[in-house]
Amino acid sequence: xxxxxxxxxxxxxxxxxxxxxxxxxxxxxxxxxxxxxxxxxxxxxxxxxxxxxxxxxxxxxxxxxxxxxxxxxxxxxxxxxxxxxxxxxxxxxxxxxxxxxxxxxxxxxxxxxxxxxxxxxxxxxxxxxxxxxxxxxxxxxxxxxxxxxxxxxxxxxxxxxxxxxxxxxxxxxxxxxxxxxxxxxxxxxxxxxxxxxxxxxxxxxxxxxxxxxxxxxxxxxxxxxxxxxxxxxxxxxxxxxxxxxxxxxxxxxxxxxxxxxxxxxxxxxxxxxxxxxxxxxxxxxxxxxxxxxxxxxxxxxxxxxxxxxxxxxxxxxxxxxxxxxxxxxxxxxxxxxxxxxxxxxxxxxxxxxxxxxxxxxxxxxxxxxxxxxxxxxxxxxxxxxxxxxxxxxxxxxxxxxxxxxxxxxxxxxxxxxxxxxxxxxxxxxxxxxxxxxxxxxxxxxxxxxxxxxxxxxxxxxxxxxxxxxxxxxxxxxxxxxxxxxxxxxxxxxxxxxxxx
Amino acid sequence: xxxxxxxxxxxxxxxxxxxxxxxxxxxxxxxxxxxxxxxxxxxxxxxxxxxxxxxxxxxxxxxxxxxxxxxxxxxxxxxxxxxxxxxxxxxxxxxxxxxxxxxxxxxxxxxxxxxxxxxxxxxxxxxxxxxxxxxxxxxxxxxxxxxxxxxxxxxxxxxxxxxxxxxxxxxxxxxxxxxxxxxxxxxxxxxxxxxxxxxxxxxxxxxxxxxxxxxxxxxxxxxxxxxxxxxxxxxxxxxxxxxxxxxxxxxxxxxxxxxxxxxxxxxxxxxxxxxxxxxxxxxxxxxxxx
Numbered sequence: 100x101x102x103x104x105x106x107x108x109x110x111x112x113x114x115x116x117x118x119x120x121x122x123x124x125x126x127x128x129x130x131x132x133x134x135x136x137x138x139x140x141x142x143x144x145x146x147x148x149x150x151x152x153x154x155x156x157x158x159x160x161x162x163x164x165x166x167x168x169x170x171x172x173x174x175x176x177x178x179x180x181x182x183x184x185x186x187x188x189x190x191x192x193x194x195x196x197x198x199x200x201x202x203x204x205x206x207x208x209x210x211x212x213x214x215x216x217x218x219x220x221x222x223x224x225x226x227x228x229x230x231x232x233x234x235x236x237x238x239x240x241x242x243x244x245x246x247x248x249x250x251x252x253x254x255x256x257x258x259x260x261x262x263x264x265x266x267x268x269x270x271x272x273x274x275x276x277x278x279x280x281x282x283x284x285x286x287x288x289x290x291x292x293x294x295x296x297x298x299x300x301x302x303x304x305x306x307x308x309x310x311x312x313x314x315x316x317x318x319x320x321x322x323x324x325x326x327x328x329x330x331x332x333x334x335x336x337x338x339x340x341x342x343x344x345x346x347x348x349x350x351x352x353x354x355x356x357x358x359x360x361x362x363x364x365x366x367x368x369x370x371x372x373x374x375x376x377x378x379x380x381x382x383x384x385x386x387x388x389x390x391x392x393x394x395x396x397x398x399x400x401x402x403x404x405x406x407x408x409x410x411x412x413x414x415x416x417x418x419x420x421x422x423x424x425x426x427x428x429x430x431x432x433x434x435x436x437x438x439x440x441x442x443x444x445x446x447x448x449x450x451x452x453x454x455x456x457x458x459x460x461x462x463x464x465x466x467x468x469x470x471x472x473x474x475x476x477x478x479x480x481x482x483x484x485x486x487x488x489x490x491x492x493x494x495x496x497x498x499x500x501x502x503x504x505x506x507x508x509x510x511x512x513x514x515x516x517x518x519x520x521x522x523x524x525x526x527x528x529x530x531x532x533x534x535x536x537x538x539x540x541x542x543x544x545x546x547x548x549x550x551x552x553x554x555x556x557x558x559x560x561x562x563x564x565x566x567x568x569x570x571x572x573x574x575x576x577x578x579x580x581x582x583x584x585x586x587x588x589x590x591x592x593x594x595x596x597x598x599x
Numbered sequence: 600x601x602x603x604x605x606x607x608x609x610x611x612x613x614x615x616x617x618x619x620x621x622x623x624x625x626x627x628x629x630x631x632x633x634x635x636x637x638x639x640x641x642x643x644x645x646x647x648x649x650x651x652x653x654x655x656x657x658x659x660x661x662x663x664x665x666x667x668x669x670x671x672x673x674x675x676x677x678x679x680x681x682x683x684x685x686x687x688x689x690x691x692x693x694x695x696x697x698x699x700x701x702x703x704x705x706x707x708x709x710x711x712x713x714x715x716x717x718x719x720x721x722x723x724x725x726x727x728x729x730x731x732x733x734x735x736x737x738x739x740x741x742x743x744x745x746x747x748x749x750x751x752x753x754x755x756x757x758x759x760x761x762x763x764x765x766x767x768x769x770x771x772x773x774x775x776x777x778x779x780x781x782x783x784x785x786x787x788x789x790x791x792x793x794x795x796x797x798x799x800x801x802x803x804x805x806x807x808x809x810x811x812x813x814x815x816x817x818x819x820x821x822x823x824x825x826x827x828x829x830x831x832x833x834x835x836x837x838x839x840x841x842x843x844x845x846x847x848x849x850x851x852x853x854x855x856x857x858x859x860x861x862x863x864x865x866x867x868x869x870x871x872x873x874x875x876x877x878x879x880x881x882x883x884x885x886x887x888x889x
Contacts, residue, residue, distance in 0.1 A: 492729030496740040496886060499839035506740075506886055536884060560886055 124389035127398030128340065128408050139337060141263065142398040144246060145256035145390075149417025158234040159243055167288065170295035174198075179516040179551045187297050199477065202514065211473040215466055220345070222462035224352040226454055227435075228359035232346065233412035238338050241289070241331035245282060246396065252278045256393060282332045283324075290323030336397040340408050350407060356453045360411050361436040362391075362402040365445045370402075373426060384428045391415035391433055401433055483519065483549075484512040485579050485588040495595045502564045503596040509557040509577060511588070513549040520548050520582050523559065527575040528594050531563045561594060568596035693872040697754045701880050714881025717874050721866065722882075730885050734845055735861055740885045743841040745833045748889035752830075754879035760865030761833065768865055771833040776817065777856035784856075786813045791851040794818075797826040797838045800846065 125132075127140045172184035174197055181188060186195040194201040201208055220231055232239060252274055253259045265271055294316045295303055306312040307320070330338055339346050353359060362385075370385035385402065392400045394415060397408040401415045419433040440450030490506035498504055513519050524544040525531050534540040535547070536558035549555045561575070572593040579588045605614045607625055614623040647653065651664040663669075688709050692700055700706045719728060725736045732738035737745065746756050746769060759767040776782040782790065793810030795802040815824070821834035828836035835843065844850050844859050866875060882888070 490729075493727075493731035493738070493740055496731070496738065497840060498741055498887075499743045499836065499841055501840040504740075504886065536886065558884075 124392045126392045126395065126400040126403075128336075128406075129400055129403060130406065131403075140398075142336060142396065143256045143259045143263075144396045144414070145393040145418075146250060147394040147414050147417045147421070149414075149420055151413030151417050155234060155243060155412060155414070159240050162235065162240050163244070167292050170292060170300040176200075177516045181299060183299055185296060186299075189297060200514065202512075205480075208473065208477070211469055214469050215473070218462055218466045218469065220349070221352050222459060222466055224349045225354065225357055225456075225458050225462060228353065228357050229346075229349050229409070229411040232339060232349070232410035236410075238330060238343070239410060239412070241285075241327060242335045242338075242396065244285065245331040245335070248281050248285070249278055252281070279332070282328055286324045286327035286331070287320075289327040290320040290325075293323050294319050336408070336410075339397060339410055346407065346410075353405070354456075354458070355439040355442070356437050356456055358435050358437055358452065359405065360401060360409060360413050360416060360433065361438065361441060362404070362433050363431070363436060363441055363444070364402070364404075365441055367402070367432050375426075379428070384423070384432050386422065386426055388422050390418040390422050394418040405438070481588060482514040483521075483579065483588040484510075484514075485577060485590040486510040486512070487577055487590045487592040489592050495597070497597070498562065502562050503568060503594075504560050504562045505594050507559045507561065507577070507592060509559050510554060511547065511549045511557070511579060512554050513551065516551050518548055518551050519587075520546065521579045521587060522546055522582075522584075523557070524578050524580070525561050525575050526578055526589075528561070528563050528567060528573055530567045531561055531575070531594075533559060533561050535559055563594060563596075565596065568594075570596065570598050689873045692876055695876075697750050697876045697879050700876055701750045701883060707880060707884075710877040710880040711884055713874070714877035714879075717870070717878050718881055721870065722878070730882065735843065735859070737843055738841070739882050740887055741841055742887040742889070743836065743839060744830065744887070744889070745835055745843075747830045748883075748887060750879055750883040750888060753882050753888070754876060756863060757875055757878050757882070758865060758867040761863040762860060763862060763865040765865040765867065767867075769833060771821070773821070773834075773854075773858045773860070774817075775856065775858040781817065782813060782855070786810070787852060787855045790814050790818065790855055791848055794826070794837050794851050794855075795846075795848060798840060798846070802848075 127133075127142050169185050170183065173182050174184040174195070175182060176195070180200075181195060183195065184197050186193075188195065192203040223230060234240075249259065253262050262271060262274065291304075291307070294307075297319075298316070303312060303316065307316060334342075366383060367385035368383040370383050370387045373379075373382075373386040389400075391402065392398075392415075394417070395401070396412065396414065397410055399406050399408045401409065413435065416431075416433045416435070420430040423430050423432055436450075437452060440452065443450045486509070488508040488510070490508070494505075496504045496506075509523065511521065522544050523533065523546075525533050532541055532543055533545055534542060535545045538545065540560065540562055545557075545559065547555065547557055559577075572595045574591060575594045576589050576591050578586055581587050605616055605623070606612065607614055607623060610625065612625045612627060615626045617624050648662070649664065650666045651668055652661050653664065654662045656662060688706070692706055692710060695703075695706065700710055718726075718730065722730070726732050726739055727736075730739040737743075742748065744752065746752060746761065755767075756769070759765040759769065761768065762770050774781055776787055776790075777784060789806045789810030790813045791810065792802040792806035793808075793814050796804075796807040814822075814826070818826075821832050822828050822837055823834075826837040828834045840846075842850070843861070844854055866878075870878070
């Protein structure tokens with residue numbers, strides 16, 4: 100198995116040329132020759148230019164910008180709430196996302212978001228393949244960034260392989276030191292940006308720099324720095340191939356109609372070397388240059404067909420198109436295509452992409468349904484919640500005047516950033532009086548003030564003349580009204596008296 | 600162990616020789632990292648033996664470990680830390696008048712929580728865990744108080760009890776009208792009808808009229824001309840809807856004949872100052888406190 104790596108090194112002679120000479124480029128991860136008990140062979144993806152590479156750069160720029168800059172976005176919520184647009188406030192158990200505020204009891208929104216993310220991944224994967232893996236997954240983005248840095252310092256594929264094989268020298272040491280220093284800086288920025296989502300970003304940066312930040316901030320920062328350094332600097336494609344469960348189950352999302360990076364074997368075979376001037380009749384378009392293998396970040400040969408390792412990044416398409424341009428054949432020998440259309444062309448039929456299939460329809464329907472439910476609940480969310488806990492011990496109390504009293508604990512949850520005066524009353528019980536603990540009985544309503552952004556607990560007694568009770572339990576409703584008299588929140592409960 | 604090395608025909612890897620319904624287990628090596636983790640955990644466990652209590656030793660109990668750790672000491676330390684955290688508030692409560700504790704939000708909240716706990720331990724045996732009482736043991740949720748329902752009154756009752764052995768205890772002594780020979784049985788029956796009529800309960804009108812005279816002579820001294828009782832003497836209000844020993848005719852007759860002398864223990868000698876006040880604030884806040 101080690102010979103695969105040796106083969107890579109000999110390919111160094113083909114540096115820069117689109118069509119290498121006899122030096123073969125062996126894919127590191129070819130299923131037929133790979134042993135699970137082999138140490139990792141480092142992959143040195145060659146630089147490539149083209150549509151998909153540009154897309155990858157653009158995705159990387161956009162995603163990294165969002166990740167590093169989002170904590171610094173501000174959002175004015177008034178004096179009683181944090182001014183950070185995206186904030187997970189663990190001490191106060193709140194999640195802020197621009198105009199949305201999630202309280203801990205609304206954690207089901209998180210469930211909804213996770214369901215939407217999972218089903219969305221299914222939908223995209225079954226339609227256009229593993230584009231998440233190729234373009235948006237943090238592992239892909241950071242690995243791409245780290246490989247870019249590596250290329251900048253150590254040179255392209257062949258130079259890197261030569262450097263790896265070379266004995267330690269001052270210049271190799273300097274290059275390695277510089278590379279790992281930059282890796283570490285990127286990793287620290289990554290771990291540093293993560294903790295900023297959990298506290299006010301500018302304050303936390305100052306605190307961390309002055310060694311005054313909470314211990315958890317440093318451990319999180321340290322852990323994410325280390326994981327970024329290891330996963331992006333060293334583990335790279337192994338994360339996708341061996342560690343990531345999504346890679347495994349996304350394979351189940353693909354079918355013959357999914358658009359994936361496909362080697363059009365119907366057009367390419369039989370493959371073979373081609374010299375300028377040779378005829379193209381009786382042979383395929385593949386000139387067996389191994390460019391697609393040399394650029395592959397996961398070390399596979401796309402011509403072996405669909406493979407677990409393939410992250411659908413399309414860099415092999417860019418590499419192949421460049422070669423096709425050079426040899427004067429049409430582009431798209433490797434292309435985003437479906438297995439069904441390859442099979443159709445083989446028998447001379449016309450290829451047709453079917454984006455609307457039962458599975459994509461079902462995924463889309465589930466995604467929309469969950470999204471709609473989330474949207475409706477979010478829009479209809481109350482800014483005041485009333486909860487009632489009825490005293491069960493004792494169930495009721497008989498008073499000296501013969502009336503019956505029940506005790507309740509009311510919880511009022513005010514989600515506004517201002518104190519709210521409320522009038523509490525009880526409905527459904529004729530002659531009922533309501534009083535807060537410690538206040539005189541006799542009134543029909545009680546006035547309370549719920550603090551801004553807070554939860555208040557009130558012990559409330561409801562008293563009713565025995566004549567109003569017909570025995571057993573009577574459904575009642577606690578109503579909280581604003582100063583204007585409009586109903587702000589209500590909650591049902593029961594009033595119990597003696598059975599007879 | 601298999602006597603013959605059997606190799607799997609597909610992978611060429613030797614098998615363990617075990618076979619289940621035609622499925623053979625490949626004798627693949629464990630991943631290297633897995634083995635190293637196993638070895639590391641074994642090595643780590645030796646360290647545990649040294650620093651933590653580990654091995655039973657006959658006569659000694661067990662090895663103590665160089666850290667001197669014990670789970671009991673850890674619990675003790677946690678309890679001490681909790682007590683230290685409460686010490687300031689407990690001292691403040693012990694020093695403050697009970698009315699002030701009931702007014703101050705901070706002391707009140709602390710007292711309600713602490714009082715609830717102390718109530719469950721010391722009081723719930725008679726008064727019930729919800730303080731709803733039972734015949735002979737007053738319901739502390741209602742608005743009827745034999746000896747006063749202000750927080751200071753409740754505090755006094757908790758401290759010294761009723762008919763208790765403490766010098767400060769409050770006592771009332773209702774005669775047993777039958778056994779003491781003060782009333783004839785028929786007079787007692789008439790008085791009972793009168794008492795029942797006071798709170799609007801069904802009673803024999805003629806008997807009640809006859810009983811009125813006996814009531815005015817024998818009962819009004821403590822229970823009042825109108826039967827509304829006297830908190831100073833612990834004499835219950837006979838006109839309301841609450842009956843400690845039952846409001847039916849037989850119960851009332853029994854009360855008049857043989858008297859009732861419920862005893863509430865005083866807690867001043869058994870509980871500390873802060874706990875007594877916490878209990879008073881808690882009971883006062885059950886709903887009936889005046």
